[in-house]
Amino acid sequence: MIEFKKMKISVVINTFDEEKNILRAITSVKDFANEIVVCDMFSEDKTVEIAKKLGAKIITHKKTDFVEPARNFAVEQATGDWIFVLDADEEISVDLANQLKQLAQEDKTDYVSLPRKNIIFGKWMEHSRWWPDYLVRFFKKGKVVWSDRIHQPPETSGKEFKLDAIEQNAIIHYNYNTLDQYLERMVRYSRIQSVQLQENGYNFNWCDLIRKPTSEFLSRYFAGEGYKDGLHGFCLALLQSLSEFLVYIRVWESQKFKEVEEAEIVNEVNKAANEADFWLVQKSNNPFKKILHKLR
Template sequence: MTARLPLSAVLITFNCAGPLRATLESLAFCDEILAVDSGSTDDTLKLLAEFGVRVLSEPWRGFGPQKQFAIEQAAHDWVLCVDSDEIVSPELRASIERELQAPANQFYEFPRRNRFLGRYLKHGEGYPDLSLRLFDRRQARWSDDLVHERVITLGIVGRLSGDLLHHSEDTIESYLAKQNRYTTLAASALVAEGAPMPAGKLLLSPLFRFIKFYFLRAGFLDGVPGLIHILIGCFNSFAKYAKMVEQMRR
């Protein structure tokens, strides 16, 4: 078998022991696993030690800056960035290892399959949810966004087969709590950028989002879990702009 380029798996962690074991097991093929932890107090650090992960402690900077700091500390230039609740499927692992034998591109995206209410979603917002997570860090970087961060590239993005399996929060309550934090951060970022008052978007953004994901992208085929997932996404759009209005009026 042709040797492949060395690969660092990179995570940011904070009190994420619940789903972390499955994530680390799926990254065993990488030459290094690096975690940048921002003060975990649960069993996260114990699990990382069990799997021989190299751990660095760093105060929280926001999602984009934290992930950029993390890839800068990796031992290898090719990095695979995953979250603590994501699992590299066997098919995706095979695609990654095959491609790194002779990369045709410097950046790669692949589908992310979201698990919600005990079911992997196949339509709507839940799939394919293409995510750019494998790249040469010398040619790309994470954005400075505090939430909804993205990888910034200049060049053609390749696409790999196989899914990144995303295990969303176990309960609606915990899922909504996370979305509440994200919409607050997103609203604050828009206000900081000087975005205009979003009066029209309060109504139109959730409406268009529902039409797009429930009908045009067949979210109705995912049954009740798909409907709930999309409706929460629509409410997130409303909440983000409502919080933005609140902040602008202070």
């Protein structure tokens, strides 16, 4: 009979004003974790009070506009052999918790990539590049390190195990509940991303004001089959496109809104229209193909 060494598992949650979510998040991992570490950015609501009542260890970190700078700090405070990183607006199932426990005890891997089920405006987004949305969230301590830059995947070392992209393996993410929530983050994140883009050596090309948003919409709605997500898929593809537009228009702003010749703009818009036209007729199962043929 094979005997497994018992591995201590720490769950790490970064928070700021998450009183509406923290109970659900902690409850979902309470029986899975040997330790729950809540790294709070001086919440002004009852987040810390609720977390304490649920037995979490509370640490604090200065407030930042995005979570990545606080990730490594929070992980360092955890004492487990294995770390599971959970956002406050997420939860996991008992089935997933049991799978992760088994992987930790078998000790044949160093980090695990998990699919994530994004629920946006009340709907699970099964297409539009929102699924399977793989993330590295379970790992041996010391094998995963986050960058201080927004929305960057962490650096990993060692052997990866990738869970199958099926619903029972997924972290459940209650992503955007309202349009205001989406727009607030979009404005805040675009400001940060535009600065970091230029710090990375990006030289502004005005064509990116057209190309990047167009590419974002087409890749989500057509290539990513966002149309299969109904009106949610269409609206979210547009919103993600707008998010890209904001990033690059902020870069343009930093360039003092330099003007461009009208003919150049018309030429670039025509290119974008041709690319959209290509996708409209590309897939036989795309419902917009029939509409386009009726219009021609």
